[in-house]
Amino acid sequence: MPIAFSVHNYAEEQREYCKKIKKIYEDLFKVQSPVAYVKTYGCQQNVSDSEKYKGMLSEMGFNISENCENANVILFNTCAIRENAENKVFGNIGRIKFLKKKNPNMIVILCGCMTQQQSICEKLKSTYSFIDIVFGTHEAHKFPEIIYNFLNSRELKSPKKYVFLNQDSIFEGAPLKRSSKIKAFVSVMSGCNNFCSYCIVPYVRGRERSREPENIVRECKSLIDSGYKDITLLGQNVNSYGKNLDHNINFPGLLKKLDSFEGEYKLRFMTSHPKDATHELFDTIAKSQHISHHIHLPVQCGSNKVLEKMNRKYTKESYLDIINYARKKIPDVSFTSDIIVGFPGEAYEDFLETVDLIKKVRFSSLFTFIFSPRLGTPAYDLKDEISKEEKTKWLLKLLKVQEKISEEIRSEMVGQKERVLAETYCEDQKYLMCRTDGSIIVKVPSERNFSGEFLDAQIIDHSRESLLGKLI
Ligand code: SAH
Ligand code: SF4
Ligand code: F3S
Numbered sequence: 001m002p003i004a005f006s007v008h009n010y011a012e013e014q015r016e017y018c019k020k021i022k023k024i025y026e027d028l029f030k031v032q033s034p035v036a037y038v039k040t041y042g043c044q045q046n047v048s049d050s051e052k053y054k055g056m057l058s059e060m061g062f063n064i065s066e067n068c069e070n071a072n073v074i075l076f077n078t079c080a081i082r083e084n085a086e087n088k089v090f091g092n093i094g095r096i097k098f099l100k101k102k103n104p105n106m107i108v109i110l111c112g113c114m115t116q117q118q119s120i121c122e123k124l125k126s127t128y129s130f131i132d133i134v135f136g137t138h139e140a141h142k143f144p145e146i147i148y149n150f151l152n153s154r155e156l157k158s159p160k161k162y163v164f165l166n167q168d169s170i171f172e173g174a175p176l177k178r179s180s181k182i183k184a185f186v187s188v189m190s191g192c193n194n195f196c197s198y199c200i201v202p203y204v205r206g207r208e209r210s211r212e213p214e215n216i217v218r219e220c221k222s223l224i225d226s227g228y229k230d231i232t233l234l235g236q237n238v239n240s241y242g243k244n245l246d247h248n249i250n251f252p253g254l255l256k257k258l259d260s261f262e263g264e265y266k267l268r269f270m271t272s273h274p275k276d277a278t279h280e281l282f283d284t285i286a287k288s289q290h291i292s293h294h295i296h297l298p299v300q301c302g303s304n305k306v307l308e309k310m311n312r313k314y315t316k317e318s319y320l321d322i323i324n325y326a327r328k329k330i331p332d333v334s335f336t337s338d339i340i341v342g343f344p345g346e347a348y349e350d351f352l353e354t355v356d357l358i359k360k361v362r363f364s365s366l367f368t369f370i371f372s373p374r375l376g377t378p379a380y381d382l383k384d385e386i387s388k389e390e391k392t393k394w395l396l397k398l399l400k401v402q403e404k405i406s407e408e409i410r411s412e413m414v415g416q417k418e419r420v421l422a423e424t425y426c427e428d429q430k431y432l433m434c435r436t437d438g439s440i441i442v443k444v445p446s447e448r449n450f451s452g453e454f455l456d457a458q459i460i461d462h463s464r465e466s467l468l469g470k471l472i
Helices: 015-028 044-059 083-102 118-127 137-154 201-205 213-225 251-258 279-287 304-309 316-329 348-361 388-413
Strands: 006-009 035-040 063-065 073-078 107-112 133-135 169-172 183-187 230-234 266-270 294-296 334-341 365-370 417-426 431-435 441-445 454-462 467-471
Touching (some): 015 044, 133 137, 183 213, 213 230, 251 279, 365 388, 388 454, 431 454, 441 454
Parallel strands (some): 035 063, 183 230, 294 334
Antiparallel strands (some): 431 441, 454 467
């Protein structure tokens, strides 16, 4: 059943505001080349959104700087996933206060997932009143309009600071300023319908909505034509792609379309929810030319009791079935995962089941987190008897087990031939930083800069975090 959401086209709605803003800076502020600083927190979705903000700021006439000292506009694109993510943002905006005092014309903007929460907005209003504009994740498509309205109303001394629509939307046609010329993120869908009981994302990003397949195909084709070699499709749960669309298309169907271009390139995607990782998905990967054999499949926990409380809708056994099926179809497939340690009610025995699971699956690496209660989520109110110290001990134990597995996987690769993508070149020390299909870093000595090219490398050694290779 398609869900109602609006699609906004940047070119039709916002370009005029960019021109007006450019003129305000030139005529009113007498600044010919204003500077903008953008700081991004959180996941790849936010990184991708920031590329849009930077693109729009460039169209408004701003130069994007890595330095906030002399910026005319400072934008923080925030994350709310765990308490420490929010604390980092509060720490950094606190430091901006003195810059704002020095330069009152500087515009300080806060957007992203944190600002979608009522309690955060109240805190911002009371404690961080020097912030000029706060807007939520559903307003990204109106960014130039919001800045224009602020610049206009500032003269009237009544800035419109808090802009919230709370209507899910899709943003097409934004002028992206990508951070790499080799690797690109392409958002295929926004929002999430899963409501895992610990997670804030569905509340701050809204319901699941997919982009039209032809828009995604056009964007990927143009990236490949302009030399991009590694494309990551983004969504909170890419495996449910297409559910809200009228067309008869699902995620494997989209992958097949994107696998059909000429030339050598790599197609990745994240994140996959195990409950929606179908046989069709792995069959599609097995038959494809370009889809990476590395899959990020967050399991969160190895105890069925805890998985149920997390509302994950799969069991340890069904997760292992998926892994086994994938390994049968794609023998060189590699997996990475996310783990939450110390969910409320999790006992040491439950935690040991997670340790057992990671030993069985042998992930190439893990992202591990201690449970962080998020206001507004069901898990916030659950009784949590295990202390932070105890949870930290569990986490360290888990990391130790995983470190050994990762090391074994890297050492098994020594002697193998790998097709790697050269990402950057270190001129001084004459080596290339490359990445394997499984996303493992390989340092390859080279007299020449081959950045942006696929190369064959023989793995000759391994260290704690990477591999050493030589060109063949
Ligand atoms: N959509 C993705 C994950 C998005 S959030 C998925 O479903 O896999 C990235 C990771 O943050 C999650 O996989 C989870 O491991 C972690 N996470 C989310 N909420 C958390 C919380 N309240 N406390 C600790 N970790 C959390
Ligand atoms: Fe959060 Fe679960 Fe949605 Fe991932 S699938 S974003 S963990 S609610
Ligand atoms: Fe954080 Fe929002 Fe991503 S909460 S993890 S930036 S979707």
